[in-house]
Amino acid sequence: MKKSKFKTILGKIKPYAMPGIITCLVMVVILILKGIWPFGNERIDYFDNMQQVAPLYAHLWDWMHGKASLWFDWYTGLGTNVSMSISAFSMLTPFNLLLYVIPRNYILESISILTIVKMVFMSIAMYSLINKKYNNLIYGLKVAYSCMYAFCGYVILYGSCFTPWMDIVAIFPIVIMAYDHMVETGKKMFYICMIALSFIINYYxxxxxxxxxxxxxxIRMILMQEKNRWKETAWNAGIGTFGGIGLSAFVLVPVFAQLSSSQRGGAGKGILSQYIGWVTSSVVTDGAMAALQRWMMLYxxxxxxxxxxxxxxxxxKDRKELIYVVAMLVVALGxxxxxxxxxxxxxxSYNGYTLRNGFIIAFTLICIAAGYSERMFIxxxxKTVAYxxxxxxAVIASAVYVMIYNILPVNNEMKALAFFTIVFVAMFIIYMLMITGKKHKFNPKSLISIMIVELFIGAYALIGPPKFYTYEDYQIGDYVQYANNVSDSLDIDESATDRIVNPDISLNANYPLILRRGALSSFTAALQNDTQSYAKKWGYSKYFLWLLDSGGTVFTNSILHVTEAVNINELDSNLFTLKKKEGDYSLYSNNYTLPFGFCIDDSFSKLDMTNVDWITYHNRFYKAMTGDSESLVTRIYPESANTGNINTMTISVGDRSALYMSIADIKKPNADANASALDSSMHVYVNGEAVLVPTLGDVKNTAYFTDYNNNLLYLGIFENEEVEIKVEYDKTKYMKQSRITVGCLNMNKMESxxxxxxxxxxxxxxxxxxxTLTVNINGDGTNNYALIPVIHSDNWKVTVNGRIVKTKEVAGLFTGVQLQTGENTVAFTFVPKGKNTGMMITMFTLITIIACLVINRFRKINVPVWAKKCAEYIYIGLFAVIVVAMFAVPAVxxxxxxxxxxIVK
Incomplete structure (x- = not known):
């Protein structure tokens, strides 16, 4: 009896398991052939998986093991709110439970395993939907379509770049199953739960x-339903969607609270001017990579x-069905x-990823094809011999392709697009000839091998770093491994407040998450909206959403409480003392350190710090800290002589001083380096020696400025000597476009x-x-205003000696706190803005849903007809507006x- 029951259960599971098994086997074969971990030393990742996802998953790993807060990261950006990253990087997903059992230093490598698991789930989920919706479809096609979804262009193209999106791709068929169930039965609970889960995983x-x-x-309401059902469908869809969003509010509200104040949430143009910009845009402006991404969605x-x-x-001839199919195709392919x-x-707007919703294209087309296939094929x-x-x-064709691919030289995106287009067109012609051939009755099972080869060609090329793309240094690299290695080999201590710096940026931006060591450096896309601009005013480099260690001065490092440095390039022994060297990297201690937080007169907080440069920042802080009337940094206006494309300056240095210099583009002072004609167009020489301008991928670079090193250059420490500085420009005309700033920082004052x-x-x-952060600090009666090197935000609740106090942002990188005379205990507690509100909304929604379920069990809840009618009118009206704005106008x-x-542009 038990054996028979087991066979029955196994028989029910087997059809669902087959697409998952096929997907898993294909992926394992690809990983083995390409030597990708765990079957080799290569990795599946590149681009954001390497530089953002893996470091943030290290933070998630820490939280799962009780070593970090889910909502806050102490290590990047002087302390960062990661509420937005929880959802943007799909942290709270069932798939990430795998991270718990993976060693922390193998998180990056394990993305290959996570990708396989997600793709297996995709195929099983898609099979579940197809089996439910198109039950009479041939089993072989159910499996084939399910695998096509798992290996669609979106997954194989983006899976290796940004694995967090794959979680939504995996559960999306289940979301649609829940939607279908709601429309067909009027029962909303399944749909509410799936919408909630989806938004918790990834809001975007x-x-x-x-x-x-x-x-x-x-579309379904207007074309496929009787009009008297519209109000029911509109009501259920509205209540179901908002119910799901309400349940996920404990994540969503903090997300949007942070988004509104982060570097991603800057204000733009008015909606009308934005819309005009949208409808006048065109796909013809796509670059090669964007074009490849766009059309690969059909692969x-x-x-x-x-x-x-x-x-x-x-x-x-079935006009209603034809219009329905066309409408669905417009939605998917529009x-x-x-x-x-x-x-x-x-x-x-978007950046880098052309079609972030591209999985919807594959999903829609597969569903339409499944509907037709159910009617077209029996x-x-x-015969076994045919299989x-x-x-x-399939094996021979795939093997031949692998051998050819492996010996191909690196190509460009347009050649790759041409290749995949040829494959697609050839396959399409074969399929059309087979399907429409008159000489024989078509059996779709006879094309299984061709389908396998088609999917394998795309998957083998795109799973892991593809050959056709020329990578920038920030897009592919071993930065996570470098950070893991230096952490172990150099015995770097973990600390949130004893900070570290990587001046040659050889560890990229998110290394603090790997080291568990506080730093300024960050690329979590979650900084406060003005942090980057203030850091630049202090002399540090920035690029896009990066905040970088390159730049700064001995003074900025000291007031931010930087105690150590890790670097490939040798650091000046005047500023740093070598502690340990292993391989390429060395660990140094900072010779000039200040306490974590210091006191000044409270009148300092009233100074306007918005439109001043790094020299003014340095001098104001120094004078406030010491009471010295003299400046720490002297602005130098050196005599200069231009000879051709070389600007030569001579500076007379008296007291022992550190020289710092920056060159800005007068035309674009706040733009990223790559937006300027001066990008990598200058070389700086001090007393005849080239000044290093380390950048990602090249720590020995000497071309200034670059995307990753575009602010202060350290020129050295000098005393009682004439210093000759030469700036050599690639083109003479760049001299007039540049503004040189030189500052002389008095090291005697720094020591004092x-x-x-x-x-x-x-x-x-x-x-x-x-x-939380607790700082015990003394106020002496005169200097009773503390500057704590933590980014000010509304997420901090700050108390002084147990009493809640108001704080103020000071110079962008500090939180100002009013103290009492004598000993003070300043306590910071991080409470994400919107978290409590979100929890209240979630609890209210949950209680309401439970109450409705209980009441409905004993007495059916009858929603007033007028309420459903209102939902119908709102839905139809909104639908009309969106269709016109999103499809009709762009079509014209x-x-x-x-x-x-x-022609014009």
Missing amino acids: LSAMAVIYIFLICG GLAFVIAVIVTGIRKYR PVIMEAANLMWHFG NEPL IRQGIF LCAKFSEPDKQTEVSYTDN TTIPSAIYHI
């Missing part, structure tokens, strides 16, 4: 998915499109050919400053937990815009 892709559901629901779907074309021709629709689906048996032949053909604050009454006692403007961009 979930919002895109909700737009899709809104559109297909409107692997040649059979699907052949079925759709055949189905439309065969069943075109963003591919109409950039305006794509931009609107991306909420106005389940005819295929054997197909298997042999450090000596003064080494006195017992100036020292601070610091302790911290995952989300797409061709004129393309002509304009081609």
